[in-house]
Every structure is written in structure tokens, then in C-alpha cells.
Amino acid sequence: MAESKFHVPNLERALSILQMLSEKPQGLTQKELIDALAISKNSVYRITMTLMEEGYIARDETSRCYYLTRKMMILGASAMGDSHLVEKSIDEMRELRDQVNASIYLAVLEGTTGVILEQAIGGSPFKFSVDLGTRFNLHSGAPGKALLAFLPPEEAEELMSKLNMVKFNSRTITTKKAMREQMEIIRKRGYAIDMAEEFEGCHCIGTVIRDHRNYPIAMIWATGSSFNITADRFEDIGAKLLSTAEKISRKFGFLLP
Incomplete structure (x- = not known):
């Protein structure tokens, strides 16, 4: 119960998206993220837009796939x-x-x-x-x-x-x-x-x-x-x-x- 008190669902979802993208270097579409996470389209949209604005992910305009950026690579290398x-x-x-x-x-x-x-x-x-x-x-x-x-x-x-x-x-x-x-x-x-x-x-x-x-x-x-x-x-x-x-x-x- 003590852990659930400080649980942040959207943060957990954002981390799940980053983890999924790290395992799929070719990227994932919005639908693939929705299906995998079993959450609403609006939630995925808000989370991915935030991650894009912060520079952690980007989207290929041809395939419409989201993928990790160099910023994530730098963080990983530093850690x-x-x-x-x-x-x-x-x-x-x-x-x-x-x-x-x-x-x-x-x-x-x-x-x-x-x-x-x-x-x-x-x-x-x-x-x-x-x-x-x-x-x-x-x-x-x-x-x-x-x-x-x-x-x-x-x-x-x-x-x-x-x-x-x-x-x-x-x-x-x-x-x-x-x-x-x-x-x-x-x-x-x-x-x-x-x-x-x-x-x-x-x-x-x-x-x-x-x-x-x-x-x-x-x-x-x-x-x-x-x-x-x-x-x-x-x-x-x-x-x-x-x-x-x-x-x-x-x-x-x-x-x-």
C-alpha cells in the first residue's frame, strides 16, 4: 500500500514506452504502442508528445514510427x-x-x-x-x-x-x-x-x-x-x-x- 500511494501511472507508462522503443530500434507506431500498453489513444498521444518535446524520442514522418533519440543514447552512455x-x-x-x-x-x-x-x-x-x-x-x-x-x-x-x-x-x-x-x-x-x-x-x-x-x-x-x-x-x-x-x-x- 505504501508504494501505491506514490505511484505515478503516466510516469510508469512513459518509462514503458521508452523501454519498448529501446528494444525496437526500427521504431513503433502509435497503434503498436496503444496495443502493447492497453491504454487510450489520448494517453499515448500526450505521453509521446511530451517525450518528443523534451527530446527523448522522435517520429519518422514516413513510417510514422517513434524511436529513441541521441539524447537517450547520451544518458545511457553516461549512466x-x-x-x-x-x-x-x-x-x-x-x-x-x-x-x-x-x-x-x-x-x-x-x-x-x-x-x-x-x-x-x-x-x-x-x-x-x-x-x-x-x-x-x-x-x-x-x-x-x-x-x-x-x-x-x-x-x-x-x-x-x-x-x-x-x-x-x-x-x-x-x-x-x-x-x-x-x-x-x-x-x-x-x-x-x-x-x-x-x-x-x-x-x-x-x-x-x-x-x-x-x-x-x-x-x-x-x-x-x-x-x-x-x-x-x-x-x-x-x-x-x-x-x-x-x-x-x-x-x-x-x-x-
Whole structure:
């Protein structure tokens, strides 16, 4: 009886919805949620709208399915010290590290910055290492530029409108026009390049990991010194990076068009 006094039915239903969606990465429709929970359509509507407004779930406008967002992934990674994404990526990250002789990083978007979830340190005697959880700018590096390029256009434009494109040096992209031009190149090539646009002497090559909806759920990239990742290696590293990203993406249901 003591427990029922503090029982919050709608909170329990919201948690049930989150649990169900965590078990169905392809998403669930409103009808499927109603049938599974055996509650009214109005209740499901109010709960899902609240979760959407808070950024914990989103809805695919084509399939009309609800699915968990990156915000939930960040919470899970913070609570567990690891994540489903990391588990499905780490072996391929280490393999890529050995192939290209560079450090490999994995990150997701949180707000207007990227957050590093995992790293596979490697490369030349001069190695790059960061603390997990480190945030980074989107406009001045390969992973962020790749994410902007492969997000749905409306989402990319909305995200760009919130970015403070700080100028770090003469190579930094600081305008939307210049970023849009770069994004078009990235889409055609498949990966982005960072020619020391924020950190002197640091080159990066990055792309995205996609889910079954062809949606970019994470960023993956190789980082090394300009003496190690030289311009004549960009194409080779880019090809290996794309192959790695595709392998990981397939674990999330991605299929090539």
C-alpha cells in the first residue's frame, strides 16, 4: 500500500514506452504502442508528445514510427560508462586504427556540439588522446562537417543557425555559405577533411554512421599529425574509413541505396 500511494501511472507508462522503443530500434507506431500498453489513444498521444518535446524520442514522418533519440543514447552512455553504439563499433575502430596508423574516434551530437564516446589510440609516435565525454565544435573539424552534410537538409540548416562559427585560423569555415559549399563536396566524396582548421598540425578525416533510416546516428573519424596524415593519404584513408563506417552502420540496419 505504501508504494501505491506514490505511484505515478503516466510516469510508469512513459518509462514503458521508452523501454519498448529501446528494444525496437526500427521504431513503433502509435497503434503498436496503444496495443502493447492497453491504454487510450489520448494517453499515448500526450505521453509521446511530451517525450518528443523534451527530446527523448522522435517520429519518422514516413513510417510514422517513434524511436529513441541521441539524447537517450547520451544518458545511457553516461549512466553505464559505455553504450550499445560503442559495443558495436569498437572492434572496427581498432581494425581501422591498425590499417591507417592513426587514432580513431567515435562521437554523437548533443545540442550544438559533438561528444566523444570512444577512442582507439594509435598512429605515429606523436599520438592524439582525449578524455571521453570531451565536446568539440562542429564547424571546424571533419566529424562535425560530415554530420552537417548528411543530416536531412532542414535539420542541418536549423543546426547551422545555432552554431557560433568561431574563427580559429585562416582555414576555419565561418559562414553558412562556405559551409554549404563544403557540405556539397562532402556528400559527393562521402567523407570530410579537416586541414588543421582549429588545431595547428592536426589533420582529420571523418564520416558518419547511419541507421536503418539512412540517418546519421554518430560520427567516426581518423586523427593524426600533419606529418602522419598527409594530403597524399587522404583518399586512401577516406576509402578505408567509409568501408569501416558501412560495416558498423549495417549493424544498425543500414543498407546501401
